Amino acid sequence: MRNLLLTLCYDGSAYHGWQVQRNAVSVQQVFQQALEKVTGTRPDVKGCSRTDTGVHARRFCCSFHTEHTIPPERLVAALNHFLPRDVSVLACREVPADFHARYSCRGKEYEYQIWNHPVRNPFLRDRALHYYYSLDLDRLNAAAGAFVGRHNFTSFCSADARVKGDLSRTITCSQWRREGDLVVYRVSADGFLYNMVRILVGTQLWVAAGKLAASDMHGILSAEDRNAAGPTAPAAGLYLNRVFYDSEDVNQ
Amino acid sequence: MRNLLLTLCYDGSAYHGWQVQRNAVSVQQVFQQALEKVTGTRPDVKGCSRTDTGVHARRFCCSFHTEHTIPPERLVAALNHFLPRDVSVLACREVPADFHARYSCRGKEYEYQIWNHPVRNPFLRDRALHYYYSLDLDRLNAAAGAFVGRHNFTSFCSADARVKGDLSRTITCSQWRREGDLVVYRVSADGFLYNMVRILVGTQLWVAAGKLAASDMHGILSAEDRNAAGPTAPAAGLYLNRVFYDSEDVNQ
CATH class of the missing domain: 3.30.70.580 (Pseudouridine synthase I, catalytic domain, N-terminal subdomain)
Structure with a gap:
């Protein structure tokens, strides 16, 4: 077998x-x-x-x-x-x-794609969030940096699917980059709560829109309350990028 | 009006x-x-x-x-x-x-996308030709260079849609490039015959596969016979990229 x-x-x-x-x-x-x-x-x-x-x-x-x-x-x-x-x-x-x-999974890496242009992209329908207004990468990255490290992510977990137990996770990478009109958020962690990446993105887009400040991220984390965070971004922009295992398990 | x-x-x-x-x-x-x-x-x-x-x-x-x-x-x-x-x-x-x-059109630029990897790309279905075997860009570009300039492209025009008149066109750019596992052919001309880009691509893929030599392109052009060229590549990889007009017409 x-x-x-x-x-x-x-x-x-x-x-x-x-x-x-x-x-x-x-x-x-x-x-x-x-x-x-x-x-x-x-x-x-x-x-x-x-x-x-x-x-x-x-x-x-x-x-x-x-x-x-x-x-x-x-x-x-x-x-x-x-x-x-x-x-x-x-x-x-x-x-x-x-x-x-x-x-056996030790961690995962997700990416979230945003088409940041006044006109939608026919080739990215169902593949990226379409965001009309110009995105300030410096603002987004100031917010993104606050999530790196071990935190309780209760505020970033869908309230209707709360699992029992420890809701702390360790984020090792949380970064925005621009590739032309495409803006991409990459996040890696030892594990993710239900809807966690989509709520992280939705909250950071509120920072980009000026509804929240990057410095608010610490308070949202410590609130441990889903209502403290921003909305859940649509599923279509989200990509499971990589899955990490102990190397001895997956020797090719 | x-x-x-x-x-x-x-x-x-x-x-x-x-x-x-x-x-x-x-x-x-x-x-x-x-x-x-x-x-x-x-x-x-x-x-x-x-x-x-x-x-x-x-x-x-x-x-x-x-x-x-x-x-x-x-x-x-x-x-x-x-x-x-x-x-x-x-x-x-x-x-x-x-x-x-x-x-009023003075010329057009097309691109043809090939996903060059042993496994198909789910995100490029209907958006690129899937080509399994490794493509040699040097061989492709040796063939591509032969098309630059003014030539009679009868051999690269679909035989069932032959237009009367001059079948000469001037190609100003004919070049292959690689972007990771994506191989892209760019071609610009003052005009294109029916299926011309797809036959150019199909013929050059025969060069890549060793069925033709890059030096055969001149003979195929001068044959002025559709049967001398290679097959018509599938439509899905083809993109109309740009359309050129006299600049005074399209001042923004």
């Missing part, structure tokens, strides 16, 4: 996130259907995280145990043959038996 | 090109519908060119005469309100009465 770790890339526009759901098509569902066509079995596939409806992934990870002996590189090609065009498998590697795409 | 020149950007995936057709949705059709909602009239809109089904445009130009007195910047906003999300108006300016988006 082998344990396989697969890296997927998907345009989430047409999907209700990763996780299988009743009455809605998920990426996990189309992936499991392709896997069944290739292997003839339907193993229990573990994803590194749920993702919201419309969220994209440049490198999403999932793992499953299989008796099938197909070589990893042939599995990649076979799955890509059966997967729809908005989902592709980038890589496959064998990992230790106790590896689990979600529980 | 004013004559207005508009610049459009569109994702052509869902359209049967620019030109209005029976039983198929075109960009011109959705544009004219939006124009009718804004101005209450249905002027005869001239496009700078037809474009094939599935071809995209970063800056497409069209012009029309109107009695309507709406200021250009308000017309842009109003049209964008009524247009579908895969079409947007970037700019509008008043031009001389005898200006015609097609007949």
Whole structure:
């Protein structure tokens, strides 16, 4: 019995996130259907995280145990043959038996894309937030810097999906950059709460708009109250960029 | 009566090109519908060119005469309100009465995008040709250089749509570049024959694959025979990038 770790890339526009759901098509569902066509079995596939409806992934990870002996590189090609065009498998590697795409995860990196131009971009519909007014990167980065380090992110967790336990997370990167008319926020942490990146973005856009000051971020964190933060930015701009594991697990 | 020149950007995936057709949705059709909602009239809109089904445009130009007195910047906003999300108006300016988006055109620039990676890119489906094998830019550019200058491009014109008259065109730029895993061909000319860019790309990809040599391009040009050139590359990778007019016509 082998344990396989697969890296997927998907345009989430047409999907209700990763996780299988009743009455809605998920990426996990189309992936499991392709896997069944290739292997003839339907193993229990573990994803590194749920993702919201419309969220994209440049490198999403999932793992499953299989008796099938197909070589990893042939599995990649076979799955890509059966997967729809908005989902592709980038890589496959064998990992230790106790590896689990979600529980073995040490951290993730997300990016949030904003098309910052008076006119919408037809090529970025469903792929970026369209923001009309000029964004001041210095203001955004002053706010972004306040999130780096270990903090309780209760204020940045969707109130209707509060998990029990410690809501502290360590952010190791929180930075805005501009690429022409595209403005991108990159954030890495050891873990993320529900809607955390989208609320971080929505709050920082309030800083850009002058509704909040960058110096307000500390007070919002210490309030530990969702109502203290700004709105939840739309899902369409969000990309799961990378998933981090202990290197010995994922030797290629 | 004013004559207005508009610049459009569109994702052509869902359209049967620019030109209005029976039983198929075109960009011109959705544009004219939006124009009718804004101005209450249905002027005869001239496009700078037809474009094939599935071809995209970063800056497409069209012009029309109107009695309507709406200021250009308000017309842009109003049209964008009524247009579908895969079409947007970037700019509008008043031009001389005898200006015609097609007949006043002095040249165009196209780009052709290739996703050059073993695995397809879900974000570039319908937006780039997927080419599996490694592309050698030096070989491609050796071929591309042969097209610069004034040549008879009969060999690079779709045989079923041959126009009468002179099939000579002057190419002023013909160059390949790599941006990570994306390989882009840029070509500018005073005019293009039907399917010319797609046949230029298909032929150069045969050079990349070793089916032709870069030095064969001269012979293909002088053959003046469509059968001498390579295949027509798919429409999805093609972008109309810029349209050139005499500067006095389009003073902003």
